[in-house]
Amino acid sequence: AQSVAQPEDQVNVAEGNPLTVKCTYSVSGNPYLFWYVQYPNRGLQFLLKYITGDNLVKGSYGFEAEFNKSQTSFHLKKPSALVSDSALYFCAVRVLTGTASKLTFGTGTRLQVTL
Amino acid sequence: GAVVSQHPSRVICKSGTSVKIECRSLDFQATTMFWYRQFPKQSLMLMATSNEGSKATYEQGVEKDKFLINHASLTLSTLTVTSAHPEDSSFYICSASLGSGLAVQDTQYFGPGTRLTVL
Numbered sequence: 001a002q003s004v005a006q007p008e009d010q011v012n013v014a015e016g017n018p019l020t021v022k023c024t025y026s027v028s029g030n031p032y033l034f035w036y037v038q039y040p041n042r043g044l045q046f047l048l049k050y051i052t053g054d055n056l057v058k059g060s061y062g063f064e065a066e067f068n069k070s071q072t073s074f075h076l077k078k079p080s081a082l083v084s085d086s087a088l089y090f091c092a093v094r095v096l097t098g099t100a101s102k103l104t105f106g107t108g109t110r111l112q113v114t115l
Numbered sequence: 116g117a118v119v120s121q122h123p124s125r126v127i128c129k130s131g132t133s134v135k136i137e138c139r140s141l142d143f144q145a146t147t148m149f150w151y152r153q154f155p156k157q158s159l160m161l162m163a164t165s166n167e168g169s170k171a172t173y174e175q176g177v178e179k180d181k182f183l184i185n186h187a188s189l190t191l192s193t194l195t196v197t198s199a200h201p202e203d204s205s206f207y208i209c210s211a212s213l214g215s216g217l218a219v220q221d222t223q224y225f226g227p228g229t230r231l232t233v234l
Contacts, residue, residue: 043225
């Protein structure tokens with residue numbers, strides 16, 4: 001079975017500092033990895049995905065993520081955090097199972113960026 | 116592009132009534148849509164996969180007679196919570212894909228969610 005782990009419930013960062021939100025995965029086949037962000041009482045917004053190719057993936061709002069196969073990780077990063085980045089971040093993995101594929105989400109990490 | 120809407124955004128109903136939630140893909144056609152449920156401070160749990168023109172595929176443990184899904188067109192899927200009870204209170208989110216929705220590389224785009232409160 002596929003699974004995603006986000007070991008930190010919350011990450012606190014000062015504005016202007018770099019941020020990292022951690023994600024590790026466990027799948028039996030090739031992983032297809034996604035990051036989403038959720039603002040209060042809103043649905044999820046797509047940030048970026050890793051399908052194949054370069055391990056460093058660049059996404060929306062200045063976010064990027066690095067796929068590390070040996071460490072089975074897909075950490076989300078941003079060089080300089082903004083207060084407006086404060087939100088709930090979900091890592092997700094998708095694996096083909098038969099004729100369908102499903103997204104499995106991590107438990108989420110709340111990012112708090114302060115002045 | 117790739118905008119998904121949901122209606123209503125918030126609904127409060129009495130126990131025993133039925134509630135219908137609509138999910139629309141505004142600028143693309145979606146063969147497949149997905150319905151999720153999110154409890155406070157928890158992750159999203161897939162409830163069912165909605166296929167246009169055919170029956171929905173429900174995840175294990177989800178009552179298909181309780182959560183009726185209809186996907187009558189390529190831009191609209193509806194979730195009806197029948198005979199709602201307080202334990203059905205939750206945040207319901209739908210999503211749709213640009214592709215078939217079943218390929219691993221397809222990106223899912225999510226609606227803004229519907230908060231259901233059953234009194």
